Amino acid sequence: AQSVTQPDIHITVSEGASLELRCNYSYGATPYLFWYVQSPGQGLQLLLKYFSGDTLVQGIKGFEAEFKRSQSSFNLRKPSVHWSDAAEYFCAVEYRDSWGKLQFGAGTQVVVTP
Amino acid sequence: GAVVSQHPSRVICKSGTSVKIECRSLDFQATTMFWYRQFPKKSLMLMATSNEGSKATYEQGVEKDKFLINHASLTLSTLTVTSAHPEDSSFYICSARGRETQYFGPGTRLLVL
Numbered sequence: 001a002q003s004v005t006q007p008d009i010h011i012t013v014s015e016g017a018s019l020e021l022r023c024n025y026s027y028g029a030t031p032y033l034f035w036y037v038q039s040p041g042q043g044l045q046l047l048l049k050y051f052s053g054d055t056l057v058q059g060i061k062g063f064e065a066e067f068k069r070s071q072s073s074f075n076l077r078k079p080s081v082h083w084s085d086a087a088e089y090f091c092a093v094e095y096r097d098s099w100g101k102l103q104f105g106a107g108t109q110v111v112v113t114p
Numbered sequence: 115g116a117v118v119s120q121h122p123s124r125v126i127c128k129s130g131t132s133v134k135i136e137c138r139s140l141d142f143q144a145t146t147m148f149w150y151r152q153f154p155k156k157s158l159m160l161m162a163t164s165n166e167g168s169k170a171t172y173e174q175g176v177e178k179d180k181f182l183i184n185h186a187s188l189t190l191s192t193l194t195v196t197s198a199h200p201e202d203s204s205f206y207i208c209s210a211r212g213r214e215t216q217y218f219g220p221g222t223r224l225l226v227l
Contacts (some may be wrong), residue, residue, distance in 0.1 A: 043207055043220040100211050104157045
């Protein structure tokens with residue numbers, strides 16, 4: 001069965017430190033890949049996406065993600081975290097035969113400490 | 115970027131009543147919209163795919179008679195929770211499919227007493 005895995009349920013990081021959130025997917029063909037951020041009680045905001053081409057993708061708010069086909073991974077990174085980055089982060093995949101349906105990982109809660 | 119709105123943002127209703135949630139794409143036309151449900155501290159679960167002018171496609175395990183979806187125009191999809199019960203309390207989020215990605219609404223918090 002197709003799945004999206006975010007191994008880290010909760011991450012605590014100091015302000016100014018770097019952040020990396022992991023995401024792995026299972027499927028034969030490369031799907032479309034997304035990272036979304038959700039603040040408490042809010043909808044989802046798209047941070048970045050990967051369809052094809054350059055495997056290092058730049059997004060909004062200083063985030064980037066790298067697609068690694070050999071590892072079926074799409075990890076999200078930020079070099080220096082700000083307090084406003086505290087939120088829930090979701091990795092999502094759109095499999096190419098799914099007519100636009102997104103499958104979400106379980107999410108990673110990021111807490112930023114002073 | 116594209117904007118998707120939902121109304122209402124919060125609703126409290128009595129058990130047994132029906133509640134309608136609207137999802138609108140404000141600055142683009144969306145032939146396809148999606149409805150998700152999110153439980154506290156959980157991920158989003160796709161409930162159904164709403165296609166303009168045709169019947170919605172429901173995911174396995176989602177009761178189509180409980181969650182009525184209507185996509186009457188290219189900018190509006192509605193989700194009606196019929197005969198709501200406390201277990202239907204949740205955060206409902208819609209999304210509208212744009213050219214290359216989905217744009218999400220801010221969500222509707224439903225509390226059934």
